[in-house]
Amino acid sequence: MLSVRDLTGYYGESHILHGVEFQIAEGEVVTLIGRNGVGKTTTLRAILGLLDRQEGSIRLQGEEILGLRTDRIARKGIGYVPEDRGIFASLTVEENLLLPPVVKPGGLTTEEVYGLFPRLKERRKSQGTKLSGGEQQMLSIARILRTGARLLLMDEPTEGLAPVIVQQIGSIIAELKRKGFTILLVEQNFHFASGVADRHYVMEDGKVVDMIPNDRLEAEREKLQQYLGV
Amino acid sequence: MIQDLLGIPPQALFGQLLLGLINGSFYALLSLGLAVIFGMLHVINFAHGALYMVGAFVAWLLMIHLGIGYWPALLIAPLVVAAFGVLIERTMLVRIAKMDPLYGLLLTFGLALVIEGVFRHFYGVSGQPYPPPPSLQGGTNLGFMFLPTYRAWVVVASLVVCLGTWYAIERTKLGSYLRAATEKPQLVQAMGINVPALVTLTFAAAVALAGFAGVLAAPMYQVNPLMGSNLIIVVFAVVVIGGMGSILGAVITGFGLGIVEGLTKVFYPEAANIVIFVVMAIVLLVKPQGLFGKA
Ligand SMILES: Nc1ncnc2c1ncn2[C@@H]1O[C@H](COP(=O)(O)OP(=O)(O)O)[C@@H](O)[C@H]1O
Numbered sequence A: 001m002l003s004v005r006d007l008t009g010y011y012g013e014s015h016i017l018h019g020v021e022f023q024i025a026e027g028e029v030v031t032l033i034g035r036n037g038v039g040k041t042t043t044l045r046a047i048l049g050l051l052d053r054q055e056g057s058i059r060l061q062g063e064e065i066l067g068l069r070t071d072r073i074a075r076k077g078i079g080y081v082p083e084d085r086g087i088f089a090s091l092t093v094e095e096n097l098l099l100p101p102v103v104k105p106g107g108l109t110t111e112e113v114y115g116l117f118p119r120l121k122e123r124r125k126s127q128g129t130k131l132s133g134g135e136q137q138m139l140s141i142a143r144i145l146r147t148g149a150r151l152l153l154m155d156e157p158t159e160g161l162a163p164v165i166v167q168q169i170g171s172i173i174a175e176l177k178r179k180g181f182t183i184l185l186v187e188q189n190f191h192f193a194s195g196v197a198d199r200h201y202v203m204e205d206g207k208v209v210d211m212i213p214n215d216r217l218e219a220e221r222e223k224l225q226q227y228l229g230v
Numbered sequence B: 001m002i003q004d005l006l007g008i009p010p011q012a013l014f015g016q017l018l019l020g021l022i023n024g025s026f027y028a029l030l031s032l033g034l035a036v037i038f039g040m041l042h043v044i045n046f047a048h049g050a051l052y053m054v055g056a057f058v059a060w061l062l063m064i065h066l067g068i069g070y071w072p073a074l075l076i077a078p079l080v081v082a083a084f085g086v087l088i089e090r091t092m093l094v095r096i097a098k099m100d101p102l103y104g105l106l107l108t109f110g111l112a113l114v115i116e117g118v119f120r121h122f123y124g125v126s127g128q129p130y131p132p133p134p135s136l137q138g139g140t141n142l143g144f145m146f147l148p149t150y151r152a153w154v155v156v157a158s159l160v161v162c163l164g165t166w167y168a169i170e171r172t173k174l175g176s177y178l179r180a181a182t183e184k185p186q187l188v189q190a191m192g193i194n195v196p197a198l199v200t201l202t203f204a205a206a207v208a209l210a211g212f213a214g215v216l217a218a219p220m221y222q223v224n225p226l227m228g229s230n231l232i233i234v235v236f237a238v239v240v241i242g243g244m245g246s247i248l249g250a251v252i253t254g255f256g257l258g259i260v261e262g263l264t265k266v267f268y269p270e271a272a273n274i275v276i277f278v279v280m281a282i283v284l285l286v287k288p289q290g291l292f293g294k295a
């Protein structure tokens, strides 16, 4: 589905990514884990062509997308849940939900999305940023399910949320996996990540330094704790 | 009954109120466009007054050279100004998009001087008359005042266009793209929307409003190369008072200040030319982000 090779990325003059490599197969849920500031968010932004400069190769279903303009990349079928959730204050909940254009056939209908997130339907007339943090996170995920995007990039969807909400988001991700979505998940919450993901890529200093299948987690626990500095 | 309201003859009072509404119509149309441009491009468009003047000149040139009258001009002139806007945005503004807003201000200020200079060179500074269309000539005696048809039309046309613009921005799908891209352009582009094209379209539409205002103004004021620079200074004050943040705020402030100016002419004529700037100073002291601005 997605294959990233020798990816370098820059913000202005600062060189942030130093040859990131990883692959995701169709239908997989894969995490990028690593300490703060190692370049996880930057990697997601590079996939979408949002850095000042990026080089290397990013293939989506075999097609090179590095170098395309950001909106063209999105139209290849990539949905993005940004770290700050990206809810628009000048739009209602419903306008936020309907904002991303449908880019491929086969997305969920608005009714199906409301079925998954009944709370958003109740609050659809409210201003987007009047929602609670958890609801905003739900909205940020919900709005990319309509578009027909099959690859979802989620940047720390559980950050700063109460355990009960984290659990809900976990079951939503499991549900999306059942529906066949491919998900690249940036996570710091290791416990959460182990509950939803097939594999984990570990990042350090702008590089992927290791890959751990989910069923090897227990065995590699010590190594991982070193990577994460916990 | 209303013979002698506060010692002011009603003719004078309502006459000035109407004049205030007319000025307000232009303030609203122009400050609306400025607010939209600032929101999306972070450019303080100093060329806005010059483009208003271009709108009036296009109408006049269409009439002189092609015999095309007012009603078609009301559509054609804004489109010509919009096309000019596309050219300005694509060739110049796009290059300074990521720089300090000061560059945009300097660029558009220079552009205004160039545009006005070109028109002065070819047409001089004396005004060119432009007759109102026959269907809008004459007027109605309302009893307490005489209402010229063309002036009533200007107020109505401006109100309709302002509210239409508000509706387009606040209540339509395209408007939701515009509002969203004003907040977080990168994220909107990452949803698959061609934001650079949206920016161009926004600029074109906003300067088309200025062109439209220029055509509305042509039959009332003489068409001359400096008509925009006289108006734009006041319009900037209106924008400062209203705040950049809100569409409806720009419209309400525009009409409101027109009326305030008109009433000042009745009650204290000496202050009429400066009242808007006094209001601006007070607003800046009390609420620096403007009456409708977000902090
Ligand atoms: N807009 C930016 N401009 C310059 N440097 C940035 C910018 N955003 C992030 N960085 C830097 O890039 C590095 C990686 O950041 P990021 O990808 O956000 O890390 P992570 O998501 O893994 O916590 C950090 O050192 C950060 O300071």
Ligand SMILES: [Mg+2]
Binding pocket: A040, A041, A042, A083
């Ligand atoms: Mg991050």
